Amino acid sequence: MPFESLSERIQMSLRRITGRGRLNENDIDEMMKEVRLSLLEADVNYKVVKMFIADVKEQALGEKIMKSLTPGDQVIKIVHDELKKLMGDEEAPVKYRTSGGPSVFMLVGLQGAGKTTHCGKLATYLRKKDKKRPLLIAADIYRPAAIQQLVTVGKQLGIEVFEMGTETPVKEIVSKGIAYAKKMNNDLVIIDTAGRLHIDDVLMKELDDVVKLAKPDEVLLTIDAMMGQDAINVIQTFNEKLPLTGCILTKLDGDTRGGAALSIRYLTQVPIKFVGVGEKLDQLEVFHPDRMAGRILGMGDVVTLIEQATENIDENEALKIYEKIQKGVYNYNDFLKQLKWIKRMGSIKGLLGLIPGLGAKLRNVDIDEKQFLYIEAIIGSMTPEERKNPELIAKSASRRERITKGSGRSYQEVNNLTKRFDDMKKQMQSFSGMSEDEINYKMKTGQGLPQQKVKKGKGKGKGNFKF
């Protein structure tokens, strides 16, 4: 099975080295092999992998790892830190022009990388974040309907698009577009250029001409995150022929591990500035090197998870619910509130995928997000009294029947929900009184999460099943 996470791979290789307390050089080599395969499977360039492994190995041979009781974790940490370092420790902001007309940004790249869409994304992002008044210039005169596409994108965002059709030379479009921006008091111009192969000398020259004419503050290479080994040829050639100031890595919302990102930084000094994470025009994010490191290693992304949680959850509210759990008075209203927080944070599968170790396992699991709607529907059919006192429902079959009718779900689903709610409540209460170590122990020994009880035989128990 391809695409295992690095940590799984390392654990496997460690298991092969059994019964020895300390590692020798051969063991480290064995682990490095796994690191190597993992990086190659993430599409990190072969040459980059080679150099990278040499660096990491040198560090891994140091005393610390050899004597460590958890050498696997140590190796992963070294690899992760090294990756992070390589991708630039900090985020790289865009540069604006301070005087003499609007700032000029230019997007370049291969066909199908996502330039036109990202012109729109970037414009709306900078309008919101830096209060810019952007103008888009449609300079892709080659691809059929590229201009219409940009115009449509502009219309959706309420951002003006300057275009002169497909018959005017690119240089003229750009110079007139910038003049128009000055007149209209736009302080930012974003130029959409035609996609081109890096080996197409004529078209590369055209871009160079535009650069000389427009003197852009940012020349951003738009690059598909799914790109394989050839990424370095593209990046290096674009970087040689044009003064690139940064990259936009697109289509990162798929399941690609995006090793190209590492190659970009290793072989050129061009920073990655933005990542495209969805088809909607507001789905653009600033690039975070540490998160990308985790992603390339298939390690999940806890930072994003925490960030989304803090953005969407009110801490005071959370504290109140925690107190209620401790007192054992947690009810359906609290449950509903928590569900809403989770929903605000995005898709469940996306969220779970951010948890280290889960990402790879979830790859083929389909999570039906509608389940949450159903739960909401069921809770919505409870009376305020019932929501406050879950016992009322647990005790009364007729209440459950009424809720069934009200919510349009099946009796079984209502039953399941109330039962699981009870289990969950007990579990949470028992956790809340424990220290962290106790919880860890319980989780490890498998006593942690409540198992759903399987009913044996028919007619047993008190649930009067009537259908």
Add this chain to the structure above:
Amino acid sequence: MGLFSIFKKNKEKKEEAKKYRIGMEKTRKGAFSRLTGLFKSHNQITDDLFDELEEIFVMADMGVETVVEFIDELKSDVRTKNITNASELQPIIVDKMFDIYLKGEIVNSNLRVNKNGLSVYLFVGVNGVGKTTTIAKVAHKLKKEGKKVIIAAADTFRAGATEQLSIWADRVGCKVVVGAEKADPSSVIFEAIKVAKQGNYDVLLCDTAGRLQTKVNLMKELEKMKKVISREVEGAPQDTLLVIDATTGQNGLVQAKAFIEATEVSGVVLTKLDGTAKGGIVLAIREKYNVPIKFVCLGEHLEDIEYFDIEKYVYGLFADIIDENDE
């Protein structure tokens, strides 16, 4: 007889493969050009040689797992066949590449045809691989073969997609059925099938919006389109073609798996092979999921599309080695 010797001896075959040779010149000039040098600098078969071979194939995006197996097989061949001279490896490598693709079967790259009327072909793939342009090229090719071709513009999502397809169709000189903006793509296809049947068309090509394979809802939408097609035309779609960009890396395998599950992909179209990318991932797709390549696109013009021919493709990759041995 292995492929290596076929091309070595047969001038006619070489002539046929010329278009691949030219189209893939840049492809070959990358990592593969090193192969020739490699065999010059190594007389002995050493671990270094295998390392370099591995590098060359990984750089071609052949799929890490496929390459590892490939190198292991080579190593065992060296042992069992008592090969000592590095140059003896050349024909073995070329022939092995061939075997990876064929797997002892006869692979037909022709499109499946409905003998009783309309043939429907559905084009699917992630964003930006070149679906719309490919459809124009296929339309042009089939039209030249004497088929009456109609196109369904079922990418109702991306801004400008319908206009793009219409402009291409104008150039090809063929009819397009267009739906309202943001219309259900299945409804556009349904309408197109109706028009195609009434107008006695031979072929319907269906363009779809690009979608990442991780988007469950969009993959379901594809299933629906497929259902509509097979309900309206018996045995259709005759082929569902997954369009893959030659620059795609390991994610190509994941794409193939997901699209196969959703739409029973029956063939692959490899685009943008005129760059420096090798498109090796399609070999891994064939090896792992048994899906053959049907077309390759070798340039930006309407004519720059060819039915896939593994012999020519491998020749395109290794022309330098094969021809050099010739001289």
